[in-house]
Amino acid sequence: MKEHAIAVSVANLWTDPDAARPVDSPITTKPADPSRWVQKLSHTAKLELHENNLLQSQVLFGTTVKEEDEKDGWVKVVVPSQSTPKHIHGYPGWILAHQLAAPLPKSKQMVEVAAKHAVLILEGTAGSMELSFMTRLPFLGEDVAFYTVMTPIGRGRISKSESRILTARSASGGELIAAAESFIGLDYLWGGMSSWGYDCSGFAHNMHLAGGYTIPRDASAQVLSGKPVASAKAEPGDLLFFAHEQGKGRVHHVGFYHGDGKLLHAPKTGRKIEILDMTDTVYETELCAVRRYWS
Incomplete structure (x- = not known):
């Protein structure tokens, strides 16, 4: 597969070439303006990213992607750094060709x-x-x-x-929590994988990456790996997973256990990253699994 590097601060990984809307122009240009984009989006426009299946994920500046196809100024890629059951080579989606450049040279040291x-x-x-x-x-x-x-x-x-x-490191659960706490108050963004907005699993993925751990991109895949932990033995930094049908259905959400029955998570469109007491909430009834990736 031909390789490219992301040439904008963050590129949206669209479901198909028709997914981008006029309101998305700040994020589809080169250079992109993700800050202006998220500020410009109405609540309805943010909901459409999920409800109309427009956005798959995001990819940061310099990240390597692999080309599978191209069409009318768009390139179909996979993102090897974002593992998923959707594709053996990485997260799939479409990126505008003008937001891609030649791949960066391999380096023993990264900043x-x-x-x-x-x-x-x-x-x-x-x-x-x-x-x-x-x-x-x-x-x-x-x-x-x-x-x-x-x-x-x-x-x-x-x-x-x-x-x-960048050095090899293995953060403790407490260190994962410290990294995650620094983003309290940031708006939730469906598909978000940057500090202009995270979704629930993107938040979990990137905070683990900051701690030296690479985990799958989506909650449905994150729950299948890691070390299973009994809910009564959860420690700060563990991931809590939530499923429909009072915890017996499909996994739909993930967040960090913060300790003392509290959840640190990116909730949903219209809300911000927060710490929440799960007592007497839907999260208490939908908790279905605990996984530990830190050591």
Whole structure:
């Protein structure tokens, strides 16, 4: 398969080439403006992303995708870094061709955005762009204050105060919770995989990634892996899964156990990432499984 790199701060992985609407223009341009896009979307427009099956996922700047097909300025891709039962090679969907570039060179060292957002200063121009938490780019060098990185649109610099060298790590459950707590108050976004908005499983996926763990993209797949834990023995950082039919049906939601019967999660369209006491709520009756990915 031919490889590409995402050449915008975050690209939407659409269900098909007809899924993008006029209201989505801020996220379909190059450069994309995800902040303006999420601010511009009405509640109804956000609901349509799910109810009309428009958006599958999102992919961060620099991420490698593999081409399967192309049609009228669109490229059908799979995202190897987002595992799913939907496709053996990664999450499938469509991305606009102008939001793709040549793949980045393989590198032994990567720089990772550790802040909610970081500014990438493009070398040789007066330009800059905002990057999301967990964006990863090849390391080229450093000085006292900045890392120099290679990007799909040229060399750039990122402040060390907003980034770090990617190293092998195995975060504790408490460290996963600390990362997740920093996003309390962020709006839920169906398909969201960036710090401009997460959905429930995207939130779980990226917080684990920040801790050194790669887990599946969707809740229905996340519940099939990890270490099973009895609900009475859940610890902060474990994932709680919820299913229809009072916990006996299809898994539809995931969040972090925060301790003391509380849930830290990205709830649904129209709400923000929050900590919730599950006592006497639908979450108490729909809890169906606990899984631990941290060690």
